[in-house]
Amino acid sequence: FAPPTSIISTPTATTTTSSCLHASSEAQYDCLVIGGGISGSTLAHNLNNANLNILLAEQRDYLGGNVQSVVHTDEDGSEFIFEKGPNSYATQPSIVRISHELGIDDQLVFANESLPPWVNHNGKLHPLPKGQGGKGPKGQIELVFGPNGVLKFGLAGDLLSWPGKIRAGIGALLGHMPPPDNKEETIKEWVTRILGEEVFFRIIDPFVSGVYAGDPTTLSMKAALPKISRIEDYSYGIEWNKFGAIFYGGLARQVELTKERKADPPKPEWVDFEYGNPGSYKRGLGTLPNAIYEKLGSDVVKLEWTLTKVEKEGDTYVVTFDTPNGQQTVTSKAIVSTIPTHAMGSSLEPVLPGSTDLFTKERQIINRKGVYYPPVAAVTLAYPKKAFKDIELSNDFGNLQNLPGFGLLNPRTEGVRTLGTLWSSSLFPGRCPEDYNILLNYIGGSRDPEIGSMPEGDVIAAVDKDLRKVLLQANAPEPKVLGIKVWPTAIPQYELGHLELMKELESMESNVEGGGIWICGNYRSGVAFPDCVTFGYEHAKVVKEYLDKK
Ligand SMILES: Cc1cc2nc3c(=O)[nH]c(=O)nc-3n(C[C@H](O)[C@H](O)[C@H](O)COP(=O)(O)OP(=O)(O)OC[C@H]3O[C@@H](n4cnc5c(N)ncnc54)[C@H](O)[C@@H]3O)c2cc1C
Numbered sequence: 268f269a270p271p272t273s274i275i276s277t278p279t280a281t282t283t284t285s286s287c288l289h290a291s292s293e294a295q296y297d298c299l300v301i302g303g304g305i306s307g308s309t310l311a312h313n314l315n316n317a318n319l320n321i322l323l324a325e326q327r328d329y330l331g332g333n334v335q336s337v338v339h340t341d342e343d344g345s346e347f348i349f350e351k352g353p354n355s356y357a358t359q360p361s362i363v364r365i366s367h368e369l370g371i372d373d374q375l376v377f378a379n380e381s382l383p384p385w386v387n388h389n390g391k392l393h394p395l396p397k398g399q400g401g402k403g404p405k406g407q408i409e410l411v412f413g414p415n416g417v418l419k420f421g422l423a424g425d426l427l428s429w430p431g432k433i434r435a436g437i438g439a440l441l442g443h444m445p446p447p448d449n450k451e452e453t454i455k456e457w458v459t460r461i462l463g464e465e466v467f468f469r470i471i472d473p474f475v476s477g478v479y480a481g482d483p484t485t486l487s488m489k490a491a492l493p494k495i496s497r498i499e500d501y502s503y504g505i506e507w508n509k510f511g512a513i514f515y516g517g518l519a520r521q522v523e524l525t526k527e528r529k530a531d532p533p534k535p536e537w538v539d540f541e542y543g544n545p546g547s548y549k550r551g552l553g554t555l556p557n558a559i560y561e562k563l564g565s566d567v568v569k570l571e572w573t574l575t576k577v578e579k580e581g582d583t584y585v586v587t588f589d590t591p592n593g594q595q596t597v598t599s600k601a602i603v604s605t606i607p608t609h610a611m612g613s614s615l616e617p618v619l620p621g622s623t624d625l626f627t628k629e630r631q632i633i634n635r636k637g638v639y640y641p642p643v644a645a646v647t648l649a650y651p652k653k654a655f656k657d658i659e660l661s662n663d664f665g666n667l668q669n670l671p672g673f674g675l676l677n678p679r680t681e682g683v684r685t686l687g688t689l690w691s692s693s694l695f696p697g698r699c700p701e702d703y704n705i706l707l708n709y710i711g712g713s714r715d716p717e718i719g720s721m722p723e724g725d726v727i728a729a730v731d732k733d734l735r736k737v738l739l740q741a742n743a744p745e746p747k748v749l750g751i752k753v754w755p756t757a758i759p760q761y762e763l764g765h766l767e768l769m770k771e772l773e774s775m776e777s778n779v780e781g782g783g784i785w786i787c788g789n790y791r792s793g794v795a796f797p798d799c800v801t802f803g804y805e806h807a808k809v810v811k812e813y814l815d816k817k
C-alpha cells in the first residue's frame with residue numbers, strides 16, 4: 268500500500284530574506300501570536316481586524332496546524348478531496364462569521380443534517396440520532412449527547428437491550444445516586460452511575476473515541492465533557508427534581524440554549540446555517556487557514572518560526588525564535604501562545620516560573636506527565652461503491668453501498684482496532700467520482716498508542732482488514748490509498764486532574780506583573796475545531812481590552 272503523491276492545498280513558506288525588517292527588536296508589536304493552528308490563526312485574523320499591529324509566528328511551513336486538506340488528481344483527471352486531520356466541524360456562528368469576513372462564505376458546505384452516525388454492535392450497524400438539528404432515525408433514538416450538551420431520548424431500536432433501556436430510563440427520568448463528595452469522576456464513572464453500564468459500553472465509549480480517541484476511564488467528566496456534566500447540576504437545580512433525573516436538566520439546558528442564541532442572533536448578511544450541522548468548505552477545511560494567510564500576508568505571518576524563549580523587559584515581552592534566517596527576536600506589548608503543551612519545553616520559564624514543571628510533572632492519579640496527547644493515524648482509503656456490503660439498512664436508510672450517514676464508530680468491545688470511519692464523500696458529495704466512496708479512518712488513541720510507532724503500510728493494512736469485517740464485501744478490491752497521516756501528538760486528553768492543572772496555569776498568568784500574557788490552545792478552551800474558532804473571536808476581545816487600558 269503506497270499513498271499517491273498529493274497536492275496539499277495549503278500555501279508553503281515563502282523565503283522571507285527581508286523579514287528582519289518587521290520582526291526585529293526595534294519594531295514593537297501590540298500582540299504576538301505564537302502557533303498558527305486554527306486557534307492562533309483565527310485569533311490573529313480577529314486582532315488584525317481590530318487594527319492592531321500583530322505578528323503570527325508558526326513553526327511549520329503552513330497555517331492550520333493539524334488541519335490539512337488535500338486535492339488529489341488521478342492520471343485520468345478524476346479528483347479526490349480529503350482531509351489529513353479533522354473531517355468537519357459542528358457549525359457554530361463563529362465559523363460563519365469568519366468565513367464572511369474572509370470572503371469565503373461561498374465556499375461553505377453543510378452536510379445533509381439527517382445523516383446519522385452509526386455504531387457497530389454485534390456485527391450490525393445501529394443509527395444514533397443527530398445531537399441536534401437533524402430529524403434522526405425514525406423512532407430509533409436511544410440516547411445521544413449533542414455538541415452543546417443537549418440530551419435526547421427514545422425507546423425504539425435494538426442497540427440497547429430492554430434491561431439496558433430500563434436502567435437508562437430510570438437514571439434519566441426518575442433519578443440516580445448523587446455524585447461522590449470530593450472525588451473527580453471519570454467519564455465511565457459518571458455515565459455508569461447515571462445511566463448504567465450498557466449505555467456506557469454501547470454509546471458513550473464509542474462517542475468518546477469519536478471525539479478524543481480517548482480512554483473514558485482516565486478522562487475527567489467535568490473537564491472533557493463539561494456541557495454534558497453540567498446537565499446534572501441543572502437537574503439538581505430544579506426544586507422538585509430531588510434525585511437529579513437528568514432528562515429535566517437536559518430540557519432546562521435546551522431552553523437556556525435557545526435563549527442564548529436568540530440574544531446573539533446570526534447577522535443577516537451571513538450565510539444561512541443550522542447550529543451543529545456538520546460543515547466544511549468545498550475544497551476542505553484548509554480553506555480557512557489558507558484564506559487567513561492570504562489576508563494577513565507574509566509580513567504578518569512568519570512561517571517556519573519556532574519559539575525558543577519568552578522574556579520580559581519592563582513592560583515589554585522579548586520573544587526569541589529559531590527561523591530559516593537564524594535567531595530572531597521580537598518585542599511586543601502582549602503575547603498569546605497557542606502551541607501545544609508538549610511543545611513548550613522551558614520557553615516560558617523566564618516569565619512563568621514553574622511552567623516547565625507544570626507541563627512535565629507526573630500526575631500520580633493517572634500516572635502521566637503533563638497533558639497527554641496520544642498518537643492517532645488518519646487513513647483515507649477509497650473503494651468502489653460496489654465493493655461495499657449489499658445490505659438494506661434498518662429504518663429506511665437505504666443500501667449500505669451508498670453509505671447513508673456521518674460515519675461509523677466501533678465500540679472497543681467489538682474487536683475492531685479502527686476507532687471509527689467517517690463517510691466523507693457521503694457527508695460532502697462531489698469529493699470523488701460517483702462510483703467511489705471515500706472513507707476517513709482514525710486508528711490509535713489513548714488505548715492503542717502502539718499505532719504511533721508502526722510502519723505506515725501496517726497501519727493501512729490494519730484499517731483495510733477492519734473495513735472488510737464491517738463495511739466491505741469479502742472480495743472487495745485493494746483500496747485506493749489516498750493518504751495516511753500519523754499525528755504523533757494528536758488530541759490533548761482532559762484527564763483526571765486537568766482542571767487543577769489549568770487552574771495552576773491561570774494563577775501563573777495572573778502572577779505576571781502587568782499581565783498581557785495568555786497561554787492558550789485546544790487543551791484549555793476545547794478540542795473541537797469550532798471551539799478553536801470561537802476562542803479566536805472571543806480572546807481577541809480580551810487582548811484588545813487589555814491593550815486599550817494600557
Ligand atoms: C486526527 C484529528 C482529527 C480531528 N477531527 C476533528 C473533527 O472532525 N472535528 C473537530 O471539530 N475537531 C477535530 N479535531 C480537533 C481539532 O482539529 C483541533 O483541536 C484543532 O485543530 C486544534 O487547533 P489549535 O490551533 O488549538 O492547535 P494545533 O493545530 O495543534 O496548532 C498549534 C500550532 O502551534 C505550532 N507550534 C508548535 N510548536 C511551536 C513552536 N515552538 N513555535 C511556533 N509554533 C509552534 C504547531 O506547528 C501548530 O501549527 C481533530 C484533531 C485531530 C488531530
Ligand SMILES: C=Cc1c2[nH]c(c1C)Cc1[nH]c(c(CCC(=O)O)c1C)Cc1[nH]c(c(C)c1CCC(=O)O)Cc1[nH]c(c(C)c1C=C)C2
Nearest residue numbers: 355356357384476477478480545674675686687688709795
Ligand atoms: C473515531 C475517531 C475520531 C473521529 N473524530 C475524531 C476522532 C478522534 C475527532 C473529532 N471529531 C469531532 C470532534 C469535535 C467534537 C465536538 O465537540 O464537536 C473531534 C475532536 C466531531 C464529531 N465527531 C463525531 C460527531 C457526531 C462530531 C460532531 C459533529 C461534527 O463535527 O461534524 C462522531 C464521530 N467521530 C468519528 C466518527 C467516525 C464519528 C461518528 C460516526 C471519527
